Amino acid sequence: xxxxxxxxxxxxxxxxxxxxxxxxxxxxxxxxxxxxxxxxxxxxxxxxxxxxxxxxxxxxxxxxxxxxxxxxxxxxxxxxxxxxxxxxxxxxxxxxxxxxxxxxxxxxxxxxxxxxxxxxxxxxxxxxxxxxxxxxxxxxxxxxxxxxxxxxxxxxxxxxxxxxxxxxxxxxxxxxxxxxxxxxxxxxxxxxxxxxxxxxxxxxxxxxxxxxxxxxxxxxxxxxxxxxxxxxxxxxxxxxxxxxxxxxxxxxxxxxxxxxxxxxxxxxxxxxxxxxxxxxxxxxxxxxxxxxxxxxxxxxxxxxxxxxxxxxxxxxxxxxxxxxxxxxxxxxxxxxxxxxxxxxxxxxxxxxxxxxxxxxxxxxxxxxxxxxxxxxxxxxxxxxxxxxxxxxxxxxxxxxxxxxxxxxxxxxxxxxxxxx
Amino acid sequence: xxxxxxxxxxxxxxxxxxxxxxxxxxxxxxxxxxxxxxxxxxxxxxxxxxxxxxxxxxxxxxxxxxxxxxxxxxxxxxxxxxxxxxxxxxxxxxxxxxxxxxxxxxxxxxxxxxxxxxxxxxxxxxxxxxxxxxxxxxxxxxxxxxxxxxxxxxxxxxxxxxxxxxxxxxxxxxxxxxxxxxxxxxxxxxxxxxxxxxxxxxxxxxxxxxxxxxxxxxxxxxxxxxxxxxxxxxxxxxxxxxxxxxxxxxxxxxxxxxxxxxxxxxxxxxxxxxxxxxxxxxxx
Numbered sequence: 001x002x003x004x005x006x007x008x009x010x011x012x013x014x015x016x017x018x019x020x021x022x023x024x025x026x027x028x029x030x031x032x033x034x035x036x037x038x039x040x041x042x043x044x045x046x047x048x049x050x051x052x053x054x055x056x057x058x059x060x061x062x063x064x065x066x067x068x069x070x071x072x073x074x075x076x077x078x079x080x081x082x083x084x085x086x087x088x089x090x091x092x093x094x095x096x097x098x099x100x101x102x103x104x105x106x107x108x109x110x111x112x113x114x115x116x117x118x119x120x121x122x123x124x125x126x127x128x129x130x131x132x133x134x135x136x137x138x139x140x141x142x143x144x145x146x147x148x149x150x151x152x153x154x155x156x157x158x159x160x161x162x163x164x165x166x167x168x169x170x171x172x173x174x175x176x177x178x179x180x181x182x183x184x185x186x187x188x189x190x191x192x193x194x195x196x197x198x199x200x201x202x203x204x205x206x207x208x209x210x211x212x213x214x215x216x217x218x219x220x221x222x223x224x225x226x227x228x229x230x231x232x233x234x235x236x237x238x239x240x241x242x243x244x245x246x247x248x249x250x251x252x253x254x255x256x257x258x259x260x261x262x263x264x265x266x267x268x269x270x271x272x273x274x275x276x277x278x279x280x281x282x283x284x285x286x287x288x289x290x291x292x293x294x295x296x297x298x299x300x301x302x303x304x305x306x307x308x309x310x311x312x313x314x315x316x317x318x319x320x321x322x323x324x325x326x327x328x329x330x331x332x333x334x335x336x337x338x339x340x341x342x343x344x345x346x347x348x349x350x351x352x353x354x355x356x357x358x359x360x361x362x363x364x365x366x367x368x369x370x371x372x373x374x375x376x377x378x379x380x381x382x383x384x385x386x387x388x389x390x391x392x393x394x395x396x397x398x399x400x401x402x403x404x405x406x407x408x409x410x411x412x413x414x415x416x417x418x419x420x
Numbered sequence: 421x422x423x424x425x426x427x428x429x430x431x432x433x434x435x436x437x438x439x440x441x442x443x444x445x446x447x448x449x450x451x452x453x454x455x456x457x458x459x460x461x462x463x464x465x466x467x468x469x470x471x472x473x474x475x476x477x478x479x480x481x482x483x484x485x486x487x488x489x490x491x492x493x494x495x496x497x498x499x500x501x502x503x504x505x506x507x508x509x510x511x512x513x514x515x516x517x518x519x520x521x522x523x524x525x526x527x528x529x530x531x532x533x534x535x536x537x538x539x540x541x542x543x544x545x546x547x548x549x550x551x552x553x554x555x556x557x558x559x560x561x562x563x564x565x566x567x568x569x570x571x572x573x574x575x576x577x578x579x580x581x582x583x584x585x586x587x588x589x590x591x592x593x594x595x596x597x598x599x600x601x602x603x604x605x606x607x608x609x610x611x612x613x614x615x616x617x618x619x620x621x622x623x624x625x626x627x628x629x630x631x632x633x634x635x636x637x638x639x640x641x642x643x644x645x646x647x648x649x650x651x652x653x654x655x656x657x658x659x660x661x662x663x664x665x666x667x668x669x670x671x672x673x674x675x676x677x678x679x680x681x682x683x684x685x686x687x688x689x690x691x692x693x694x695x696x697x698x699x700x701x702x703x704x
Contacts, residue, residue, distance in 0.1 A: 027530040034525030035537060038518040038581055046544060046578050049555035056558070217445045224442045238686070239450040245682040245689070246453060247639045249659040250675040254452040256663065257459060257672075262468045264455060299449060328431055357548020359642055364663050374550040381554060381646070394551040405546050409539055 050398070057392035060168040066107050067094045071164045079161055082154050088141040091160075092134065099126055115159035121148040171392035176200075196376070196393075203372040206290060206362075207355035213295040214351045215344065218302035222343075225303070226310035244300035252361050255293040259284040259365065285367025293361050298354055302347040309343030342412070349408040353401055373397055453679055460485060460672035467667055485673040496658050497674060504654040507569060508637040511576035515633035518577065519584025520626055524618075526585070527592040538585075545582035549642040552579065557646040567649030575643045580633030587632065591625025591696055624696035631689050635682070
């Protein structure tokens with residue numbers, strides 16, 4: 001604003017600039033109030049619950065709350081030799097409370113996860129306490145140590161001490177097939193039990209290849225749709241949009257019918273003599289099924305952004321390239337292809353983001369070798385009920401997705417997402 | 421796409437190869453949907469083409485599974501369809517109201533932190549459904565809305581609003597704000613201006629966003645699997661259980677109905693998109 005305009009006053013004598021600022025502020029508040037209901041709703045029902053998944057995933061308060069006196073006494077213990085009488089006495093009185101509340105079983109199970117062999121010795125101690133075999137006037141340490149030889153093993157007391165902090169990263173380590181070893185360092189799970197790492201790699205691999213397949217199939221047809229005259233391209237566009245609007249389960253069901261051993265695809269292979277009738281390949285319940293079905297389902301998400309970019313490229317550019325002496329291939333590679341890179345970026349990132357979190361299709365056509373990390377999360381939510389582990393894995397997946405989302409936002413901008 | 425007569429042979433071959441690839445991809449996209457039609461009329465209980473069907477023997481075809489779908493004993497489809505429609509309709513209304521308001525705010529040039537807020541509002545579309553499902557389940561269980569219609573409707577509003585926000589923002593990007601200023605200067609209050617001027621102009625965007633929200637809710641299964649009890653079952657949940665457990669051709673009859681429904685929605689959405697483009701063309 002120049003210096004002359006500063007002096008302009010409104011009719012009620014307020015400088016224009018002040019008055020304008022006031023109006024701007026009013027507009028700002030009005031705009032924000034329009035967004036506020038949705039923002040508030042999302043924060044309460046969605047963003048905070050996702051944050052809560054984090055507290056759930058690191059939560060380890062159960063034992064901390066169960067053995068308050070033990071851990072109080074353990075503060076002075078150096079953790080190298082057997083703890084003092086005080087710790088034993090604390091543990092004894094904590095454990096007695098647990099028996100009264102009948103929650104001692106949970107303690108045994110949880111400690112057993114930390115170190116094998118706890119379940120039996122806590123049960124043994126419980127029986128002794130219930131029969132009033134422990135004389136509280138005598139040394140509790142001596143009496144507990146007599147219950148079972150493992151109570152004399154310092155490693156078991158170290159294991160109890162490790163459960164003291166109310167928070168733990170153990171679930172995240174478990175998600176990467178690692179764990180806290182006895183001395184508190186991070187160790188790898190035995191090679192034959194590294195199931196999660198295989199799943200992460202497979203998820204990445206399938207998402208990557210589905211993206212590549214979608215690109216290889218989507219690019220030519222997006223090009224065709226963008227260069228054909230309107231009346232043909234509108235008709236062909238239906239081939240892209242109809243699957244896009246059709247229920248995911250319907251499309252998955254149709255692939256289950258097509259790919260089964262007596263299915264249409266196998267029938268066709270037998271008919272053209274590619275495979276023998278009694279030797280039909282298994283195309284479902286493995287990776288092949290996941291690849292084929294996911295590629296078809298996600299293909300529209302590749303075609304639509306590519307199409308919207310290609311539509312803006314003038315055909316005269318290719319003609320200019322050719323008239324300047326380029327062969328059609330050179331003209332395509334040097335002129336057309338670079339112009340489509342924004343569309344390629346948008347399509348590939350979108351397909352990759354969607355593929356990495358896929359659940360329904362792999363669960364139905366993937367079998368054991370075609371399932372992804374999402375299926376593992378669902379398994380822990382529904383079957384093992386280890387919700388904190390499911391939360392930890394979910395957040396690990398989410399952090400990956402958010403990184404890609406951030407890149408997508410930088411490159412494409414969320415407000416440029418094209419729908420149909 | 422006729423080739424000019426001077427085209428060299430190798431480019432000619434390449435061109436036909438390209439057409440062949442495109443044909444294959446279009447076939448790959450659309451053909452799976454059509455396999456369901458004939459099989460849903462299968463007279464037998466298997467999900468494969470029987471010998472009779474391959475010979476086009478009329479005996480091999482029947483409406484048996486459609487009959488089963490509607491009148492079958494203790495069949496879940498009636499309840500599921502009712503639930504699906506109720507949930508989808510309420511979720512659509514909720515998404516439209518919240519999403520349109522937010523889009524109006526976001527399109528204002530006075531809106532602070534536009535990019536960040538947009539990223540948050542769109543996030544339910546980007547975050548993997550399984551994670552959304554877990555988070556929403558924890559929330560609904562805490563407030564006692566798990567296994568209720570209300571809980572599922574709220575969950576679907578979360579998942580549906582991004583579509584409304586995107587489509588309405590897109591419509592508003594070509595919106596000429598001088599018409600609302602004209603209305604205000606002619607003495608209209610903001611509410612009347614919105615109802616009489618803005619809304620009719622952005623209506624195509626609102627409806628097409630609403631269609632997306634409807635389809636999202638109608639097709640959503642992951643979150644419902646976490647939230648739903650037996651009384652809240654929906655069509656996708658029934659299809660999911662059906663596909664995992666007892667594969668019966670009834671599913672194909674349902675799938676055929678769903679394909680017809682999605683065709684209708686596609687046609688509506690396309691007509692709306694063209695109308696919206698035409699309207700915005702006039703504005704420019």
